[in-house]
Amino acid sequence: MRNFFMNKHILVTGGAGFIxxxxxxxLIQRGYRVTVFDNESTGRRADVNPNATFVHGDVRDETALEAVFKTGIDAVIHIAGQASIRLSFMHPEADLNVNTLGTINILKQCIAHKVGRLLFASSMTIYGTPQIAPTPETAYPAPVSxxxxxxxxxxxxxxxxATRKDLDFDFHVTSFRMFNVYGERQSLTNAYQGVFxxxxxxxxxxEPINIHSDGEQSRDFVHVSDVARAWVDAIDNPQTYGEVINIGTGRPISVNRLCDMVLEAFGYSRETYIVNHHPAQPGDIRVSSADITKARTLLGWQPTIAFEDGMKETINWAKKVMQKA
Ligand SMILES: NC(=O)c1ccc[n+]([C@@H]2O[C@H](COP(=O)([O-])OP(=O)(O)OC[C@H]3O[C@@H](n4cnc5c(N)ncnc54)[C@H](O)[C@@H]3O)[C@@H](O)[C@H]2O)c1
Structure with a gap:
């Protein structure tokens, strides 16, 4: 049986970016019609699937959003965002405007055009310094950035x-609290986001590798293809309606270990490569590891790519990108 959303028109904000x-x-592979809305601030038009319609626009611009919603949208995947912890401290107004007010603009358009389905790119950073690791979605939110x-x-x-009683249509929201996503197309030149x-x-x-703090802080790396599958599988899965869902692996890797793995993959070690340590940065998280029981239960989702394999594949891609540059 074909699902309800198949052939439907999906708006992907931030669709020129990594995730x-x-x-x-x-989405295109599964037969959806897709419009990408992106201001190309960190995303690249060249990375947008040629079968998607591309609209250059900013989520802070309500007029531009209105025009795209008028084309008839069935569901919104809202991924556009300012993705850097460091930049949030350097430019707090811009971070607030893009991430929070930009999302409010999307919500207003969903209401105005009765778009009943929204999936949102949330983040593990909302847990701050979690009391429990692996961290479940029920953990107390206490962001430190x-x-x-x-x-x-x-x-x-x-x-x-989505819980407003005054809406005259069903509005279903799902948020993914993504942990450290990695893989092909992640920017190799953006010093502000994506430690790997x-x-x-x-x-x-x-260049030397710079580690902030002692390097024993952990990160939970999840491959972008596993992440994409969670998003697309959730679109028409009613069990995910109203839910926030962690997307990670539950396998923490320290930044020191990451550094050693990357050096080894390139044929170096700490004896043959410069690694500098610097003080911790504002907003740094010490422990990061996802409890993914909910994703398994509601979505039947689990990560399929071990970091050791995904890392090698991503390094091979990066080498090719650098050769072409
Ligand atoms: N990468 C991760 O590990 C991770 C983890 C948790 C959450 N997230 C969130 O997922 C989303 C995507 O992250 P990513 O790693 O793919 O980063 P990215 O920078 O590659 O993607 C963000 C995309 O949004 C676009 N964008 C930014 N501001 C915009 C605006 N004002 N209007 C329209 N488009 C705009 C950018 O051009 C880019 O294409 C972000 O919202 C980020 O906060 C990422």
Missing amino acids: GSHVTDL YYGVTKYAAERYAHIT AIFMGNVLRG
């Missing part, structure tokens, strides 16, 4: 909107 472009590819606050606020705006891609870019350019 959004992979979600778009999978401005970014974590703006993401959490946006997530709450979305879910509270930053380290890869450093080694490919022969």
